[in-house]
Amino acid sequence: MTSREKTATLGFSTRRAPAMARGGRPGSVDRWLAGKLLEASGDPPIAIVLWDGEEVATGNVTPRSRMLVRNRGALLRLFRNPNIEFGDLYSAGEVDVEGDLRVFLEAVYRGVNEAAESASLRSHFARTLKRPRPNTLRGSRENIHHHYDIGNEFYTRWLDREMQYTCAYFPSPAIDLEEAQLAKMEHVCRKLRLRAGETVVEAGCGWGGLARYMAREHGVKVRSYNISHEQVAYARQKAEEEGLSGRVEYVEDDYRNISGDFDAFVSVGMLEHVGTDNYPQLGGIIDRVLKDRGRGLIHSIGRNKARLMNGWIEKRIFPGAYPPTLGEAMRIFEPFDLSVLDVENLRLHYAKTLEHWLDRYENNLEWVRNNFDERFARAWHLYLAGSIAAFTTGSLQLFQIVFARATDNELPWSRAHLYQP
Amino acid sequence: MTSREKTATLGFSTRRAPAMARGGRPGSVDRWLAGKLLEASGDPPIAIVLWDGEEVATGNVTPRSRMLVRNRGALLRLFRNPNIEFGDLYSAGEVDVEGDLRVFLEAVYRGVNEAAESASLRSHFARTLKRPRPNTLRGSRENIHHHYDIGNEFYTRWLDREMQYTCAYFPSPAIDLEEAQLAKMEHVCRKLRLRAGETVVEAGCGWGGLARYMAREHGVKVRSYNISHEQVAYARQKAEEEGLSGRVEYVEDDYRNISGDFDAFVSVGMLEHVGTDNYPQLGGIIDRVLKDRGRGLIHSIGRNKARLMNGWIEKRIFPGAYPPTLGEAMRIFEPFDLSVLDVENLRLHYAKTLEHWLDRYENNLEWVRNNFDERFARAWHLYLAGSIAAFTTGSLQLFQIVFARATDNELPWSRAHLYQP
Numbered sequence: 066m067t068s069r070e071k072t073a074t075l076g077f078s079t080r081r082a083p084a085m086a087r088g089g090r091p092g093s094v095d096r097w098l099a100g101k102l103l104e105a106s107g108d109p110p111i112a113i114v115l116w117d118g119e120e121v122a123t124g125n126v127t128p129r130s131r132m133l134v135r136n137r138g139a140l141l142r143l144f145r146n147p148n149i150e151f152g153d154l155y156s157a158g159e160v161d162v163e164g165d166l167r168v169f170l171e172a173v174y175r176g177v178n179e180a181a182e183s184a185s186l187r188s189h190f191a192r193t194l195k196r197p198r199p200n201t202l203r204g205s206r207e208n209i210h211h212h213y214d215i216g217n218e219f220y221t222r223w224l225d226r227e228m229q230y231t232c233a234y235f236p237s238p239a240i241d242l243e244e245a246q247l248a249k250m251e252h253v254c255r256k257l258r259l260r261a262g263e264t265v266v267e268a269g270c271g272w273g274g275l276a277r278y279m280a281r282e283h284g285v286k287v288r289s290y291n292i293s294h295e296q297v298a299y300a301r302q303k304a305e306e307e308g309l310s311g312r313v314e315y316v317e318d319d320y321r322n323i324s325g326d327f328d329a330f331v332s333v334g335m336l337e338h339v340g341t342d343n344y345p346q347l348g349g350i351i352d353r354v355l356k357d358r359g360r361g362l363i364h365s366i367g368r369n370k371a372r373l374m375n376g377w378i379e380k381r382i383f384p385g386a387y388p389p390t391l392g393e394a395m396r397i398f399e400p401f402d403l404s405v406l407d408v409e410n411l412r413l414h415y416a417k418t419l420e421h422w423l424d425r426y427e428n429n430l431e432w433v434r435n436n437f438d439e440r441f442a443r444a445w446h447l448y449l450a451g452s453i454a455a456f457t458t459g460s461l462q463l464f465q466i467v468f469a470r471a472t473d474n475e476l477p478w479s480r481a482h483l484y485q486p
Numbered sequence: 487m488t489s490r491e492k493t494a495t496l497g498f499s500t501r502r503a504p505a506m507a508r509g510g511r512p513g514s515v516d517r518w519l520a521g522k523l524l525e526a527s528g529d530p531p532i533a534i535v536l537w538d539g540e541e542v543a544t545g546n547v548t549p550r551s552r553m554l555v556r557n558r559g560a561l562l563r564l565f566r567n568p569n570i571e572f573g574d575l576y577s578a579g580e581v582d583v584e585g586d587l588r589v590f591l592e593a594v595y596r597g598v599n600e601a602a603e604s605a606s607l608r609s610h611f612a613r614t615l616k617r618p619r620p621n622t623l624r625g626s627r628e629n630i631h632h633h634y635d636i637g638n639e640f641y642t643r644w645l646d647r648e649m650q651y652t653c654a655y656f657p658s659p660a661i662d663l664e665e666a667q668l669a670k671m672e673h674v675c676r677k678l679r680l681r682a683g684e685t686v687v688e689a690g691c692g693w694g695g696l697a698r699y700m701a702r703e704h705g706v707k708v709r710s711y712n713i714s715h716e717q718v719a720y721a722r723q724k725a726e727e728e729g730l731s732g733r734v735e736y737v738e739d740d741y742r743n744i745s746g747d748f749d750a751f752v753s754v755g756m757l758e759h760v761g762t763d764n765y766p767q768l769g770g771i772i773d774r775v776l777k778d779r780g781r782g783l784i785h786s787i788g789r790n791k792a793r794l795m796n797g798w799i800e801k802r803i804f805p806g807a808y809p810p811t812l813g814e815a816m817r818i819f820e821p822f823d824l825s826v827l828d829v830e831n832l833r834l835h836y837a838k839t840l841e842h843w844l845d846r847y848e849n850n851l852e853w854v855r856n857n858f859d860e861r862f863a864r865a866w867h868l869y870l871a872g873s874i875a876a877f878t879t880g881s882l883q884l885f886q887i888v889f890a891r892a893t894d895n896e897l898p899w900s901r902a903h904l905y906q907p
Contacts (some may be wrong), residue, residue: 075760164829178823179821236900369825369892377608391826395813402599404880405812408829413897459825471599471790471880476834481905 077241091115107180109172130169152377156444170454178421223425227274231334232415242421263328267333268320273300336365344396407467416456510892512536528601530593535616551590573798577865591875617816621761648695652755653836663842671699689741690756694721701733757786773822828888837877
């Protein structure tokens with residue numbers, strides 16, 4: 066696999082090993098801590114290599130990956146709070162991984178998932194878990210700014226042409242990312258049964274690609290809400306260039322301020338930022354703005370079981386993010402007379418999307434290093450590879466939920482229309 | 487519409503008006519009670535006709551149906567507990583409906599649904615709601631016996647040839663019931679991705695039609711559990727006649743006693759009888775018997791909002807029944823590493839299925855009267871017409887939920903295979 070080969074040759078570890086005090090030769094306490102760390106992670110097939118080259122492994126399997134811990138301080142931080150510290154230490158180069166980062170992360174995810182049933186491990190990790198940062202109107206603005214307003218050019222380097230920063234749809238795994246993102250937008254439009262002349266409201270529009278696609282390919286009028294200033298500016302300029310300004314309106318505002326009457330409600334990749342406490346409020350907004358025969362679609366990362374987002378990702382990459390279970394997502398709909406018509410789980414489509422992103426990202430690594438710094442470059446590399454692992458191991462899911470009003474009887478008799486050429 | 491015309495000519499009311507004491511001429515208290523009853527039902531476009539012919543109506547709309555209340559006792563019982571008493575009084579002929587029963591019931595459902603948001607009505611009805619009868623091992627046996635062991639011939643009079651007493655699948659609304667039940671079974675098999683030689687366990691098999699279809703058309707081995715003695719006897723005989731005994735085993739036992747290892751788990755129309763308290767236990771059984779690459783499907787009546795089954799249906803027709811919301815149904819999967827892949831809501835397919843059943847039922851009304859009695863005939867007529875109304879007004883849903891283990895990555899890339907000719 067291309068991305069695996071590339072990762073193996075990145076060689077962050079040798080080139081950027083930090084010149085820090087290493088805290089003396091490892092002793093029996095260090096070895097004990099390393100062993101406990103592996104045990105608490107469900108004994109994955111991983112060896113921990115201490116700063117003098119000594120290897121610690123547990124379990125009966127041959128280690129498939131090696132994690133290099135550069136000094137005692139890093140080991141102590143890992144032991145205290147692996148959930149958050151691994152990412153920070155990896156970004157700083159104080160911890161490294163020999164071989165394919167994704168394979169290493171998949172082994173960790175599998176181990177932790179299997180061990181998650183054990184009470185002792187739960188309590189170990191539970192201590193280090195905190196609620197995500199609150200998504201108040203102001204909190205959301207800060208959370209979103211943190212991730213999305215780091216310069217559009219960074220994202221153009223590894224996203225598709227339509228700047229879709231959400232799971233693509235691969236009806237065949239052989240199609241490329243550009244085709245798969247177009248296929249995703251078409252899949253969403255078909256699920257919404259859009260007809261020319263209808264009106265659509267979009268909650269969280271990223272760089273506005275879906276809104277332009279809907280207007281251009283399905284002849285609808287779209288109003289899209291987003292609180293990321295840079296994304297809205299980009300989206301407006303694109304719509305202008307494509308002559309779609311009259312049919313697509315980008316509003317720099319919170320989804321909680323949506324108003325109007327619409328034939329369709331769509332939200333792709335925003336629910337992760339909403340927070341379960343706000344789900345009934347989101348449902349209320351949908352209930353308020355959807356016409357009697359309106360349809361809706363929510364596309365979101367999710368979980369099989371309720372669990373907080375990986376602590377490091379929530380802290381460093383996506384503040385305030387929380388992927389809900391399907392049960393939790395139902396809190397949007399169940400307080401209202403909204404009827405869920407269709408749920409599709411596209412988990413492996415997100416793994417494949419991320420593989421494409423990681424590939425492109427690695428091809429632009431020099432640019433990232435030059436425009437940000439090594440720590441940033443390593444952090445994003447870890448985030449993309451870790452996200453692949455989360456989807457391939459079943460830690461994360463991707464749900465597309467289609468809904469309508471309970472009283473709407475003008476429904477298609479089957480979903481065959483989604484699969485017509 | 488055929489069924490509407492037929493209903494209108496049934497003429498239960500005139501032929502079977504009860505010769506009871508009528509409690510004297512209606513007075514102002516009776517009129518007040520009738521008005522309050524309509525108000526508490528959300529002011530549907532219905533008039534109540536008292537036993538002297540006097541009409542009471544509320545709201546601003548012209549009544550589209552008339553409910554005849556034959557005496558004061560009936561009015562008092564209706565007022566005290568409409569949820570349960572209407573069905574009993576209708577069955578006994580002490581309350582009747584002029585015109586199409588289904589249209590009347592749809593109006594009532596719509597009124598009650600709309601008014602359900604109002605606190606005063608909620609409290610009025612809440613008083614009359616009770617938990618469904620418990621589904622302990624013994625309770626389930628009694629509950630199931632009540633409904634399913636009233637003689638197979640009764641059901642052969644109005645079900646399809648395969649005796650499918652669950653929602654059919656109408657990829658086109660024009661196909662007939664026989665085709666639609668075959669289409670349902672095929673749809674289920676495709677969702678399960680059955681391959682010849684695989685093993686399937688079925689929880690709740692009715693008269694065994696799906697098990698025989700899977701074995702015959704997809705070459706799998708099936709073990710089906712059911713606690714209805716009459717159904718199991720029928721199913722075994724049919725399998726024998728069709729030469730399928732070697733490949734289909736019917737076990738007269740509770741789903742909680744399922745054991746073995748299977749490639750697929752399927753349950754069509756049993757979850758309604760399980761009770762939410764038992765969902766994690768059901769999930770544990772699935773988790774125990776499903777192989778690593780196993781798939782599962784649960785097909786069940788459901789709700790958009792949590793609400794008890796209509797009291798009369800729960801009491802007289804389906805003891806212990808409770809249709810869950812999708813959120814409640816997730817309690818089966820979320821305690822385990824089971825991943826929901828696909829949910830399809832077939833609400834209008836159940837309305838159409840019931841229309842076919844009602845049509846056939848009405849054609850066999852003389853037979854039902856002769857083999858049971860008038861009260862039974864009216865009760866089942868009400869149950870079938872009321873179920874149509876529950877589905878057409880969105881009070882009930884029909885969910886098909888497909889799932890697999892979280893770690894299974896051999897998933898199809900799209901659902902197009904469900905829609906190939």
